[in-house]
Amino acid sequence: MSAIRLAWWVVGLAVAVFLVAPLLVIVPLSFSDGSFLHFPLPGIGMRWYRAFFSSDFWLTALWNSLTIGIASTIVATALGTLAAIGLWLAVIPGASAIMAVLLLPLVVPAIITAVALTFAYAPVGLASTHGGLIIAHALLASPFVVVTVGATLSQFDRTLLRAASSCGAGPVTAFRRVMLPVILPGVVAGAVFAFATSLDESVVVLFLAGPSQRTLPRQMFAGLKDTIELTILAAATMLVVLSLVLMLLVRFLSARGEARRP
Amino acid sequence: MAHVAAIETGKAAAALARRARRAGYGQKVSAALLVLPLLLFVLVAFAAPIGAMLKRGVEDREVAPVLPRTIGALSGWSGTALPDEPVFAALVEDLREARAAGTLPSAASRLNHDQAGLRTTLIGSARRLAAPFEGPAREAVLRADPAWGQLETWGALARARGPWTDFFLLAALDLKRDAAGTIRAVAEEQAVFRTVFGRTFWIAAMVTAITLVLAYPLAALIALSRPAVASALLFAVLLPFWTSLLVRTAAWMVLLAREGVANHALVALGLFGAPQQLLFNRFAVVVAMVHILLPFMVLPLYAVMRQIPPIHLRAASSLGAHPVSAFRRVWLPQTLPGIGAGCLMVFIQALGFYITPALLGGGADQMLPYFIGFYANQTVNWGMAASLSLLLLAATLLIVGLYGQLVGFGAVRTS
Numbered sequence A: 001m002s003a004i005r006l007a008w009w010v011v012g013l014a015v016a017v018f019l020v021a022p023l024l025v026i027v028p029l030s031f032s033d034g035s036f037l038h039f040p041l042p043g044i045g046m047r048w049y050r051a052f053f054s055s056d057f058w059l060t061a062l063w064n065s066l067t068i069g070i071a072s073t074i075v076a077t078a079l080g081t082l083a084a085i086g087l088w089l090a091v092i093p094g095a096s097a098i099m100a101v102l103l104l105p106l107v108v109p110a111i112i113t114a115v116a117l118t119f120a121y122a123p124v125g126l127a128s129t130h131g132g133l134i135i136a137h138a139l140l141a142s143p144f145v146v147v148t149v150g151a152t153l154s155q156f157d158r159t160l161l162r163a164a165s166s167c168g169a170g171p172v173t174a175f176r177r178v179m180l181p182v183i184l185p186g187v188v189a190g191a192v193f194a195f196a197t198s199l200d201e202s203v204v205v206l207f208l209a210g211p212s213q214r215t216l217p218r219q220m221f222a223g224l225k226d227t228i229e230l231t232i233l234a235a236a237t238m239l240v241v242l243s244l245v246l247m248l249l250v251r252f253l254s255a256r257g258e259a260r261r262p
Numbered sequence B: 001m002a003h004v005a006a007i008e009t010g011k012a013a014a015a016l017a018r019r020a021r022r023a024g025y026g027q028k029v030s031a032a033l034l035v036l037p038l039l040l041f042v043l044v045a046f047a048a049p050i051g052a053m054l055k056r057g058v059e060d061r062e063v064a065p066v067l068p069r070t071i072g073a074l075s076g077w078s079g080t081a082l083p084d085e086p087v088f089a090a091l092v093e094d095l096r097e098a099r100a101a102g103t104l105p106s107a108a109s110r111l112n113h114d115q116a117g118l119r120t121t122l123i124g125s126a127r128r129l130a131a132p133f134e135g136p137a138r139e140a141v142l143r144a145d146p147a148w149g150q151l152e153t154w155g156a157l158a159r160a161r162g163p164w165t166d167f168f169l170l171a172a173l174d175l176k177r178d179a180a181g182t183i184r185a186v187a188e189e190q191a192v193f194r195t196v197f198g199r200t201f202w203i204a205a206m207v208t209a210i211t212l213v214l215a216y217p218l219a220a221l222i223a224l225s226r227p228a229v230a231s232a233l234l235f236a237v238l239l240p241f242w243t244s245l246l247v248r249t250a251a252w253m254v255l256l257a258r259e260g261v262a263n264h265a266l267v268a269l270g271l272f273g274a275p276q277q278l279l280f281n282r283f284a285v286v287v288a289m290v291h292i293l294l295p296f297m298v299l300p301l302y303a304v305m306r307q308i309p310p311i312h313l314r315a316a317s318s319l320g321a322h323p324v325s326a327f328r329r330v331w332l333p334q335t336l337p338g339i340g341a342g343c344l345m346v347f348i349q350a351l352g353f354y355i356t357p358a359l360l361g362g363g364a365d366q367m368l369p370y371f372i373g374f375y376a377n378q379t380v381n382w383g384m385a386a387s388l389s390l391l392l393l394a395a396t397l398l399i400v401g402l403y404g405q406l407v408g409f410g411a412v413r414t415s
Helices: A002-030 A047-053 A057-089 A095-107 A110-121 A130-153 A158-166 A171-200 A204-208 A216-225 A230-259 B002-055 B068-076 B085-101 B104-114 B118-128 B137-144 B149-158 B167-172 B193-224 B229-242 B245-256 B259-269 B284-305 B312-316 B324-350 B355-360 B368-377 B383-407
Strands: B175-177 B183-185
Touching: A002 A047, A002 A230, A002 B229, A002 B245, A047 A230, A057 A095, A057 A110, A057 A130, A057 A158, A057 A171, A057 A230, A057 B002, A057 B167, A057 B355, A095 A130, A095 A204, A095 B383, A110 A204, A110 B002, A110 B368, A110 B383, A130 A204, A130 B368, A158 A171, A171 A216, A171 A230, A204 A216, A216 A230, A216 B002, A216 B245, A216 B355, A230 B229, B002 B383, B068 B149, B085 B118, B085 B137, B104 B149, B118 B137, B118 B149, B118 B193, B118 B368, B149 B167, B149 B229, B149 B259, B167 B175, B167 B183, B167 B324, B193 B229, B193 B324, B229 B284, B245 B259, B245 B284, B245 B355, B259 B355, B259 B368, B284 B324, B312 B324, B324 B355, B324 B383, B368 B383
Parallel strands: none
Antiparallel strands: B175 B183
């Protein structure tokens, strides 16, 4: 028993190390004073972060990533939340077909989405624009909002809405003052998922974006095809930290949602 | 009296039911109105573009509008001998007109996708036949370019008659109709796609198998250890899960580079005499894909394992079961839905990998998505990009559907 147990622990821990090690390697490298890709570091400094923040390319990419991320998050969260409430409110005919359509952006391989959207958006002037990219990212992010808000709503007590309406609240007031406060953690978690999706997206942006829509993933892709500069690792480290923040935010929100439940 | 009361009650009940129905109807309308914006958004901005692109895989509208007379005259052609004089005459007329109108290039590049060299044939012949000539059209056309004396040149024209075609789908399977319409395998040196399909499925299957083997013990460890240990291990799964795919691909590039961490460490340890090329090969692609997809295997496995009461294993061992047989007969069967869900998610995502093979792989490691991108971007052969997309999407949906039929989507909740 103990030999099996030991082997099991060793393998499990080794896999856990395999999962985090690549991320843990790039963080110290990004603080290197030199330009080598290996240890030991010649010295420690902020050289590559200074390079990042003094490069027009990287700053534009950062700015694009943030603005496109925020705009597509707003669109995806608004539309996704409404749709999730609609699907929860009543059984509409063809609900499962509607759900299948809404989840489509999740199922279609990214390369097909990228090629198809580029092909369709170019004639209407949406290729190589911020608008086109925001639409594309909102589409890719919306299923996460629908699913997350839907999961929160499944815990929502329907009698609360009836109580609100019998107290004279209109549907909008009932939504704003009764439903929204309860499902807010789910909505925010959906928004965080949406933002992370846009921030992470690297295939559609490669096809649909022009030179002035360069996002961080696209800029990193271009850099990796070239000689690898440690500026890429500074960008990567900042993205890892950002992912960590987003992940902790979702965990915090779901813990709060959990605590609210009776 | 009682009778009247019953009628009254019946009326009241009917009215109540009517009101409830109306309320229910109203609720359905508002539900539909709430769903509508996103539904329309996805249909118009996503589903329609995908549909339009996939349609290009079975559509052929580039040649017929440019060479209408030739295509019309070829309609009864058997494909076993060169066409008759009227077809040649129609071709001369079409070429002159298309050259004047400047519409020739699109038809020429479509025909060039069928047979390399036809672009030159078409444009060159149009130039040479522009001036008036004496005698039969057939002689003049054959003089302009001897390629018109070959059956397959006319076969290419006949195949491109449109408006619908199976040309691109057949080409995606390394097949082609000959001039007479019989489906044949393309020449060995042109057959690339079966290899690409085989490679794509092979890499996806290999990655799925490796992630399953690695994820299973880790998921079990998370499910069965103390809360503090479990949450630390779960963190190790969730951090890469949340980290950008490109960041993780970049990390592997740095680790495996010639001057990178792995090479440096292996040389320092004396395992390598000199730095080796660890990048741009199958090994690098598979390692990075396994790393990127592992969380998608661990999480559903963990979700299922968490539901198994630990008392089951204890009961098995107290009944005298050896740990191995307790695992095999009590624990393993209960984790099957998690194995199914994890394998499905990993396999489907692996089929669609584009960025990682593009950065870490060599030419012989590129998967189907790479070729879709290649035909859309480099050679602007939309028909080919679309037919490959059609096959990739069909494979994806087939696997999802099969899984839904066999296991059901309710079997496991991953969040």
